[in-house]
Amino acid sequence: MSTELIIAIVVALILLAVLFVVVPRMRGSARERELKQRRAQVAGEHREQAGHRAREAEIAEREARLAETEAERRRAEAQQHQERAELHERGMADHELTDDKGGDAVTMPPSEEPASQPPPAERRPG
Secondary structure: OOHHHHHHHHHHHHHHHHHHHHHHHHHHHHHHHHHHHHHHHHHHHHHHHHHHHHHHHHHHHHHHHHHHHHHHHHHHHHHHHHHHHHHHHHOOOHHHOEOOOOOEOOOOOOOOOHHHOOOHHHOOOO
């Protein structure tokens, strides 16, 4: 065999060895880049979803606070009516039942609740 043929075979073997080593690494790095991109994409989607859910939770908390405030207001109105009932039962609010001349006071229709009426000083004839 000639020396040139041996050198050509050695060079070809070196090139093949390099290809077998380098190509899989290149594929691995390409896969790694693709995996990193997908990770970043999925992480971004999760962060976006987390932000959306956090906003929904904030809205739900505000609605719950409003509902609690409304419930407290209604409890206060109920307590007020209870106390007024006790005053009437004890005879401590008879002045509301009679007019200034000693006769019976004008009763309000059932549809008009006292809680929805302004205090007497603010009422206007009409």
